[in-house]
Amino acid sequence: MSLISASDLRSQLASVRLLDARPDPADFAAGHLPEALHADLNRQLSSASEPGHDPARGGRHPLPALPPFAAQVGAWGIGPSTRVVLYDAAGGGNAAARLWWMLRALGHEEVHVLDGGLPGALRAGMTLTSEPTTVTGRAPYPAKSWQLPxxxxxxxxxxxxxxxxxxxxxxxxxxxxxxxxxxxxxxxxxxxxxxxxxxxxxxxxxxxxxxxxxxxxxxxxxxxxxxxxxxxxxxxxxxxxxxxxxxxxxxxxxxxxxxxxxxxxxxxxxxxxxxx
The missing domain is CATH 3.40.250.10 (Rhodanese-like domain)
Structure with a gap:
């Protein structure tokens, strides 16, 4: 199942890699779920911030090249067997579902979107922290091509x-x-x-x-x-x-x-x- 409930996440938090996909890094810095890392839509989930980006060629949020994204996934501490949970504050719309699609397109199976997003987590009794999360990076994720159409x-x-x-x-x-x-x-x-x-x-x-x-x-x-x-x-x-x-x-x-x-x-x- 590609969704996970807030109650299930709360009980399994220690066994997942949690990524916060809200677009504004300032929102993440102000408060995020414990042990979450930030996934930046403009810098990591697209090539929108790269010099020379032209929306006429690929749109406002074109996919990044595969090698830097695979390297970023490894830097988040994610390998082929890592269970990953993603959330945002828009029910998955901005940009947890985009990251879900990208990880699935790498071939990663154990990836879930938090149903109800951050508001649902807060309703379930989870709390926010501004403490930074440290993670041990891995080698780039082993992927040779985007695997979804x-x-x-x-x-x-x-x-x-x-x-x-x-x-x-x-x-x-x-x-x-x-x-x-x-x-x-x-x-x-x-x-x-x-x-x-x-x-x-x-x-x-x-x-x-x-x-x-x-x-x-x-x-x-x-x-x-x-x-x-x-x-x-x-x-x-x-x-x-x-x-x-x-x-x-x-x-x-x-x-x-x-x-x-x-x-x-x-x-x-x-x-x-x-x-x-």
């Missing part, structure tokens, strides 16, 4: 016109319709895409909906299309991973991630959907 803009251009495939945008409905765009220079959506916002994977308390409810949510959208013929995107390839996790929880694994997402597409000069 991805698509690029050229592939999306083709599959969006293919009735045998589906393209899912998990941004808010307002952004998909082009009524607003807070992050990218153009509003709208990729023509041919469907829309189901990522946060509809969650109950009001920030925990994932049950596998049965998630399956009932996504099965009509797939409408007989195998999950392996679905590509998922968002604004910059982060919250899309939340939906990939939800699909796995629902028993519908195999969809591809379009990492560049709308942030790349809208800068590419390609056709786009409605404007505000």
């Amino acid at each position: 991805t698509v690029d803009a050229e592939a999306v251009e083709t599959l969006r016109k293919d009735r045998g495939h589906k393209l899912l945008d998990v941004r808010s409905r307002e952004r998909w319709h082009g009524h607003t765009e807070p992050f990218d220079p153009l509003a709208g959506h990729i023509p041919g895409s469907l829309n189901l916002p990522w946060n509809e994977n969650l109950e009001p308390d920030g925990c994932f909906k049950s596998p049965e409810i998630l399956r009932a949510l996504y099965s009509p959208l797939l409408d007989g299309t195998p999950p392996e013929r679905l590509a998922v995107h968002c604004g910059s390839g982060v919250t899309a991973c939340h939906t990939l996790l939800a699909l796995e929880v629902a028993g519908l694994p195999g969809a591809a991630l379009y990492v560049g997402s709308w942030s790349e597409w809208c800068r590419s000069g390609r056709e786009r959907g409605p404007r505000p």
